Amino acid sequence: MSDDERSGAFDHLFTAAVRDGLGEEGYGSWRSIDEPDAVSLSFGFPYPESFPHDELVAAAEAVFEEERDTALQYGGGDYADRLVEVVAERERDRGIDCGTENVLLTNGATHAIDVVCHTFLERGDEVFVEAPTFMGTLKLLGNYGVEITGFGNDADGLRVDAVADELERREEAGETPPKLLYTIPTFQNPTGTTLSRERRERLLDLAEAHDFVIVEDDAYGALRYHGEDLPPLAALDESGRVVRTNTFSKTIAPGVRSGWVLADEEILEEVTRMRAGGANTFTQGVLGRYCTEGPFEENVAELRGRYAERRDHMLDRLEEHMPPGTDWTEPDGGFFVWVTLPEGIDTDELLPRAAEEGVTYLPGEQFFPDDRGEDCLRLSFSHVSHEEMERGIEALARATRSRMAEH
């Protein structure tokens, strides 16, 4: 519905935060182009051959067979409960001191972030984020009417020094500190960068000194292709102020829409209260069975190998085809490469041309809470074949060169 068709009949009954955002596109409406003939490097889609179709059907059969009366009832059966244990165990394997009392299963990672926001954020509150950061979280924060301040990333992740400077400045000026700092410290979306160990510790010190909560989104943490695992923020934290959000979207499939919040028990209690509503015990039971009896871990190991190839292939093709002056990140895991085009080419303007040449991507601006990022774009290497990747990067190079020629 375009704005001039709106009657606005009910606008005055919406919350102030909703009224602030009237006419804005919602979650899931990203600035992109749908061009069927072009290779899409736009979205962080897992490659569909990785989905465990047969295993999920077999799991459903087994769960229904064993839990005839409870599997589809309110509350679910044992397999649904076992999924909570699987999550707690996996998080303990990452070095986090936790049990099932710290885990709330959610309908995906964004739902996890949403209930955390619902617990902490009121209109006018201050939130710090990386800039660029996951566009979904930016949309979601918009729903709470909060003030968002973005801090840059470099090869070692979030510029924690810049965060420290701003916190100090605010303290001296008597300005409001943030309530939350939202970060994707490992294989960040969209840059693919990872926060160094040293910066992780400094960030935790800052959270403690300035009394804010860190939301650690670790959606890609299980998918490392190079180097050694770093401890999650929640594993280094001793204060209980790191709230972790995570998902099975990248390790099983997005369609199962299952994630979790991991938090200090007192925080989790309130998050659980604010969640409201029951769980999809059908899905949770199926995943509980798949994760305990199925080949979940083996599949994740295979995913790592496959995605590593795709990542290498994308970096090689960028090296081969992109004109001088193009920069890009070299992620050790996750799905994304962040590209900065030469001569400050506007990636939003370039997109129709790129689509015509045969590739689509997400322009960089939508990953920023402010107006930055116009010469950047995000590429996803997760779901196209080698041949499509080749065609896609060649098309991006052609579009970029033809735009450079006009300068």
Next chain:
Amino acid sequence: MSDDERSGAFDHLFTAAVRDGLGEEGYGSWRSIDEPDAVSLSFGFPYPESFPHDELVAAAEAVFEEERDTALQYGGGDYADRLVEVVAERERDRGIDCGTENVLLTNGATHAIDVVCHTFLERGDEVFVEAPTFMGTLKLLGNYGVEITGFGNDADGLRVDAVADELERREEAGETPPKLLYTIPTFQNPTGTTLSRERRERLLDLAEAHDFVIVEDDAYGALRYHGEDLPPLAALDESGRVVRTNTFSKTIAPGVRSGWVLADEEILEEVTRMRAGGANTFTQGVLGRYCTEGPFEENVAELRGRYAERRDHMLDRLEEHMPPGTDWTEPDGGFFVWVTLPEGIDTDELLPRAAEEGVTYLPGEQFFPDDRGEDCLRLSFSHVSHEEMERGIEALARATRSRMAEH
């Protein structure tokens, strides 16, 4: 965690609405007793033999076979889309003028109510409800820090005359009108009563005159056992101010955790924005297949027959066993009978004795936003066998008589 063990370390960072409710039990914590040897008439559980286990497995197989690449991807495939069409078609069959542009699929009915609240409610806003009403909605409204006013039900449902009086009084006194009125007009939870046609029309007139939104929760509307269907509020409404919430929990299974919001397009746009996060396309695809190719309608028809028997059996046993002075409702549909005990017996106090005698129920107080309902209780006839029902009602009668003997 009991209150005296709480450190309260993060309380100051929570929202004011969260702080208001610290220490309160969350959604899903109902005042009941878990007594394995007693017959539970406490919860609105469908009877498990009704769950379409094999049909859902068959649907999953078919969806994965036909939609190999999209069924588990973000966005889902055609069957997930078809579920939206199924919902719109069923709502049109109820007489509501709507299309897929009016439907948002949600993770169950409570999630549907929650996103509607998130769109309209701010702390301090006024909300009208039936009293008694669904305890889940009362908990959920508590998360928004709103002021709740309850209005009684009689055999024709919500006392709309009392609502009218209060609206008029507020208008004359210059007091704040409600933003929302939440109602379950058909086979209400917990009373089983149904709002008459005349009251439906008057309620809509009041909403228009006093400019509030009606949230019509129709979770039980498809399960009528006696009498003729009445048009839903949304079918009678011409202003667009009725927002409907509904669920497949009672017609397929609670575990599939699938519901929807049906609303005017301008309202639905904002509700969709406030929803944030993706859909469980796995479940939606399976249900889309089951509802279009599976025996969904036939199963609902069978459910009506089975629940009608259960309802009749409960009413007969109440008539047979309960002491004089006991009152109960006679629902034409849904899952519940609302019982008022003689001599003002406190149902919360009586519960341990009833459990000892062999039955559990939900005491009435938790269905009220205030302190009423202490001599009432809710019985569910949905999920016990005839033999269990017999034992349960006999036990309730024994407990009641023994308490009366002490008066």
